[in-house]
Amino acid sequence: MNNKIYVIGHKSPDLDSVAAAITYANLKNKISNTENYVPAVAGEVNQVTKFILEKYGFEMPEILGTAKNKKIILVDHNEETQVVDGGNEAELVEILDHHKVNFSYSDPIEILVKPWGSSNSIIYKKYLENNIEISKKLAGLMLSAVLDDTVITKSPTCTEIDKIIIVELAGLAGVEDWKEYGMEMFKVKSSVADFSAEEIVKLDYKDFELGAGKFGIGQVETVDLSEFDGKEDDLIKGMKALQEKENYHSVVLLITDIINEGSRVLIVTNDQEKCEKALGEKIVNNKAYVKGLMSRKKQIVPPFTEIFSK
Numbered sequence: 001m002n003n004k005i006y007v008i009g010h011k012s013p014d015l016d017s018v019a020a021a022i023t024y025a026n027l028k029n030k031i032s033n034t035e036n037y038v039p040a041v042a043g044e045v046n047q048v049t050k051f052i053l054e055k056y057g058f059e060m061p062e063i064l065g066t067a068k069n070k071k072i073i074l075v076d077h078n079e080e081t082q083v084v085d086g087g088n089e090a091e092l093v094e095i096l097d098h099h100k101v102n103f104s105y106s107d108p109i110e111i112l113v114k115p116w117g118s119s120n121s122i123i124y125k126k127y128l129e130n131n132i133e134i135s136k137k138l139a140g141l142m143l144s145a146v147l148d149d150t151v152i153t154k155s156p157t158c159t160e161i162d163k164i165i166i167v168e169l170a171g172l173a174g175v176e177d178w179k180e181y182g183m184e185m186f187k188v189k190s191s192v193a194d195f196s197a198e199e200i201v202k203l204d205y206k207d208f209e210l211g212a213g214k215f216g217i218g219q220v221e222t223v224d225l226s227e228f229d230g231k232e233d234d235l236i237k238g239m240k241a242l243q244e245k246e247n248y249h250s251v252v253l254l255i256t257d258i259i260n261e262g263s264r265v266l267i268v269t270n271d272q273e274k275c276e277k278a279l280g281e282k283i284v285n286n287k288a289y290v291k292g293l294m295s296r297k298k299q300i301v302p303p304f305t306e307i308f309s310k
Contacts, residue, residue: 005093006064008040008084009119010077012205015049017041017076019145020119021061023138024075024096027123030132037073040064042084046203048189052144056137076119078103078111081207081214096122098157099297117162118149124165139172144185151221151258152182155295183223186258190222197231197238201253208301211309212271213249216242219296225257225264232266236286239268249308250275256294263293271308278303 007025009017021039028037039061045053053060064070066086073094074083079102094110095103098119101111114122120142127134134142146166150158153166170178192200205218222228228235239251250269257263265288269275272283278300281288293299 003034003036005037005071005073006040006067007037007073007075008042008064008067009075010079010082010206011042011084012202013041013043013045013049014076014148014204015046015052016118016120016145016149018045018049018053018061019141020075020096020123022058023120023123023142023145024073024126026138027127027130027132028073031130038062040084046189047191048148048185051188052141052185056140056144058137058141077206078113079206079208081209098122100301115159117155117158118146120145120149121162121165124169134169134172136173139169140175143169143173143175143178143181147178147182147185148189151256151294152179152186154258154261156298157295186221186223190220190224190227192220192222192227192231197234198242200231200235201238201242201251206296208305210249210305212274214247215304215308216246216248216251217254217296217300217304218252219254219256219263221256221258223257223259225255225260228255228264232264232287236266236268239266239286243268252300254293254296254300258294261294262289262291264289265293274307275304278307 007021009021018041025037025039029035041061041063064084067084067090068086071091071093075096078095078097092105092109096112098114098116101113124142150162153163166178175181201218203220208215243251253266255264267275267286276283279288279290281290
């Protein structure tokens, strides 16, 4: 048991982080011929993740309440604010990620970061490099994660490498039309009829420490923006309560229309003027619309980091 190493994604786990924990733990076990690497999650998973795990016959990874005194590998993140509770008292073994690096650690460790659209794109390449077989169900899980994180290739984070990998994984998974399959996934993902305002905000939510304080940025992707009509005022009310309760400088929610490629932005903030500058749009009654806005990682975090670090 002392040899157990948990492979774990970020808090508010999304499909890419959960799939990465599973696929990378499997790869590490195959390479080392052990069962020491164990996939884990840092909280409850979202509905599309549950759907995909069930579809391909994967067990739900263990929820790791605390990483204190445990060995961990971080996948799909490296920011301290996104690490599982107790992560600062864990032994960090390795990082595999596709986000900007905002990280420090006292010991030298292996770090692999590539500017690709999905952690599973990186992991897929590592399977190939190590000549490890990718089963049909494993390919289906990886394909689903890459399609989710690249928004079916529509996200500006999607690279030509990701597009090639999608085609290759679709072949291995027996998926004839990956675009149609991606749309089916997003219909599952964007169904929020039974969710409370707080649950919607936290579906895909990350904390960031910027110069001005703590920022919470969530994103919901939908094929039908009208599903959120009538919910926005409740969402803003919930965001205000979250801002006060957890001492956020700003709480931002992107409601991203993957069909028309733009986002409604809901925002509660201590500095509306700077937020407008970061968005490039006026905020009226805590709302704005930004045409072409698809990616939190590439189109929100960088301008907010630049403007609020001054």
